[in-house]
Structure formats: C-alpha cells, structure tokens
Amino acid sequence: MRTSTDVPIVVSAPSKINLYLGIHTEKDERGYHRVDSVMAALDLADTLHIEPANELVVLTEPAVDVPMERNTAYRAAVELARAFGFEPRAHISIEKRIPLQAGLGGPSADAAAVLVGLCKLWGIDVHDKRVDKVARSIGADVPFFLHGPLAYLDGAGDCLRERFEPFEGMPVVLVKPQDAGVSAGAAYARFDEEPCPLPPLDPMIEALRNHDGDAVCASIANNLAPASCALEPQIDDVLAWLRAQQGVRAALMSGSGACSFALCDSLERARAIAAAAQNLHEWWAYAATMEKSGATVIES
Template sequence: MTMMAFAPAKLNLFLHVIGRRADGYHLMQSVFTFLDYGDSLQIMVTPSSVIRRTNDVPGVPEDADLVIRAARALQMASGVSRGAEIAVQKKIPMGAGLGGGSSDAATTLLALNRLWQLDWPNQTLQKIGLSLGADVPFFVGGRVAFAEGVGEVLTPIAVPTWWYVVVTPKTHVPTPFVFQHPDLTRSTPPFKIVDFSATGLANYKNDLQPVVLKAFPEVATALAMLSEVAKKSVFGARMTGSGASVFAAFESERDAREAYQQLSPKITGFVARGLDKHPHL
C-alpha cells in the first residue's frame, strides 16, 4: 500500500517570548498557520520491519532525518511489525523557520497511522511528535493554532486565509544561537487568547527578529526589500520563527503576486495561500 502525502510549510504570524523554564526552554506565545506550499512524501508499507528512505536529501543523513525518526518512533510505540519505504521531495527551504522537517515528521506520523491501520487519536501522535521537536505537535494537530508553553499547548483559532509572499535569504540561522543570545527579549508580557485578534497583528511582533537582524545582515536586507514592496500588506513584513525567512500577508492573490513581482529576480521566495487545516486531516 502506498500513499502520496503533502507536508505543508508553516508561518509564525507573531512570536513572543514570555519567560524561561528552569530547564532552559523558553516559554512563548505564537500563532501558527499553514501554507499551501510544502514538501511531498511517498510512503509505501513493506512486510518487513525495516524503515528506510529511498532517496538522498542533501545535508540530511538518513538516520538524522525527522521522517525516519518519526516512523521509527511510531513503530516502536505501537509494536507494529511492518515497515515503510519513504521518498522525500523537499520544496521547503531547510533552516528557514518554515517548519519543513517538523512538517515532514508530522505528515509521516499521520500517514503511517492510517497505512499501518493503527487509528490512534491525534493526541497520542502529538505526544510522539513532541519528542521529535516542539513544532511537530502543531502539524499533527492540524489546525491553525494559538501556541503556548514551548509550542506544545495548542488552541485552535480562526485566522483569515490570507495570501503570503515569503522570502528566504541564502543564509542559515541556527535556532540555538538565537535563543541563547544575551540580547534576546524574554519578558514580553503574556496575554489571554480571548484578547487576540488577527486584525490587530500589527500590534504583535517576533521577539527573535531583532537578534537575527543584527547578527545576520542577509535577513535584514531581505526584510527591508520585502517591506518596500509590501505597502498593501495586512500588517507589514516580519520574520517567521527564528528565521531566516521573512513574509508579508495580503488580502488577495493579486496584491501578493504584484508585490512578489516587484522583488529582485535574485530573491529566492514564493507566493502561497494560507490554509486553515492540514490537508491530511
């Protein structure tokens, strides 16, 4: 049995760091949304217990690939005797703050849950996902969400399905570098979810952005260029996650594509529409 599965990219519409736990993990508030842009996975169930990737992914050894780790974690937790062969076609830039690896892992969990006929609830899959990465439970949960804790406390929330221009500068921003930086703001006052309004996103920010802009001039340049053409955007241009990607939201596809066309042809980016849920729910 074989399944073709889509792994959507995500954006953090804002990201506030509101504290730090005793174990060093940072507490946050954010809104995660999906994009109709992402990676493709082909997953085939095999009678043997072997789980393997059938193609190379540049820069990602098979044993370190979150897809393989997710499949093996689900196999171990369930005790299933079957295996899987998985091909991964990458489209989401790696290390860009778009959740590519986490999305691939979540889609693997969702797909194998069906292919192996486990029929486990998403909450169980989310627990496995959290052991792989803080963003994985969001992708497994499958709904646009208000995120708290370290990103694992998720409340479904309604956000308009805007169109987005996403630009990814040719640089890699290591997430640990950002969160360990002494200049990172860690004390943004928390607010209640009932006080959140998508129409007021201009009043929210990404606390990681100042640190990244100062340390990575390529991101600062990309943000400045996108800001220049994003005059019709809903709340201006900003960074997603810990970068390096920056984005701007637009009410219409026409406005988004007009803005994208004004960017330099040397810019790496894309136009995508927001999704209110994961395609494989």
C-alpha cells in the same frame, strides 16, 4: 504488524508562519525555553509518498546533507513504531519545497506528515494520545502540524491551547535571501546572550478570537527576530524592503528565520512582490495563501 492498506499514501506537509512568537527567558526541565506561539499553515508544502517496505528508508528530493537516521521524518517513524510495538517498516520519499533553516517548519512538517501517513498505513487512530506524545518528542512544532489549523501553543511551543477559525486564502508572500540560513539553536543561543522583552500576546489572541484580519496584522510580533538578524543581517534588508512594498499590510520574520513574510491585501500583489524579490534581488520568494489544516492525506 497489521497494515490498513498496501496502496501508497501521499501526504501534504504544509509550511507555517509565526504570526506571534514570544520567547521567555525561563526554561523547562528539558532545557527548552518557554514559548508562546501563534502559527498558521500555508499552501507551500512538501509532499511525502509512503508505502509498505521490508525496512525503513527515508529519501529526500533534492537530497539533504543529513544522515537518514537524523532526519526528523525517520525519527518520527521509529518512535511511532516503538510507541505501538511495531517494526518501523516503510519506504518514505519526500519532495522538498519548503526551504531549510527558514523558520517555516519544514522538518517538523515532514515529521507530522509521516505520523499522519503511517497512522493510515498501520491502522492507528491519529488522535490516540500516544501519537501526540511522539509528536512532542520529535520537535516543538510537530504537534501543530499534526493537528492544525491556526492555533496558539505554549509550553515549549508544543502544547496546543486554543484553535481559531483560519484565515483561509489570506495572501502571504515569503522572502528569504538565497544563501541565508539560521539554525534555531544558534538563534536561541544568541537570544540568551541578549534577551529581548516579550511583546504583548493578548491583542493577537483577541484579534484571532474576533477573526479580525486588520487587528491580526497590527499585532504580529517576534522577539527572537533581533537575535536572528544579528546572525544574518540580510533578514533586516528583506524586512525593510517588504515593508516598503505596495499592498503589504504587515511584515515579520517567521520563527527563527531566515525567511520573512508579508501579509498582503491581494494574491496579485503577493505574486508581484515575489517576482520583484526574485528579479531585482535574486532572493528566494513564494506567493502563498493561508491553509485550513496541517498534514493531510491527499491520496491513498
């Protein structure tokens, strides 16, 4: 196997929020729901350090209670190597900042960052169609993180349909009850028991095409939220509190939860809300801004 560099590669793996998430009742041949999704990357990010090694090793800090072989980052490395006829040899360490079971896409972001970093390490064109195929095989959100930026995806939420000018720097506050978590599988199972009607998609797409922030705030929607709130009622508490805060333009649960976000009129207000969430309620909170790209090599 040829490597393009022997220097350790550092990759940023940004989180995401769903400005729109529409789950359809019908499923594809893989058993995945049809999904319409609009995602925006945030500056809250994991950091991956990738370097050549004699075998594949994936470590996380702090450690997660998942066998290494089941980690999405590990699977991404194995499948990328298989797609190009390589042996998956690399040492990958992940500094985790994105909370798990939050709807912020942490595992998918890490998988995309592995693909970006290993493409650099192994001399692969990241735009090769085989890389995108690997991304889709790992998880529905991975293609978004692989390409970025603000985008609309359909299929199972893994088919990129349209990109938009990012609202780079737009303030966002993230809030999640400290011990709350919702698995995507459990949320979708609950949705199947009691489906929620699709929210209108066209107003969001039109707002994005016009780069109209006020219209985006008026169009955010997520019909998976009732299912996740039924599993984790604290999400409703967070959303009600966020919507009552000064400077909040709109608030919504992200993905399958359990994290909610609020679009704010200033970063100062976002920071104040995050501090209040932590101090008054002992919730996890983070004042973020929207980013312009997905997984990115920041040092090599």
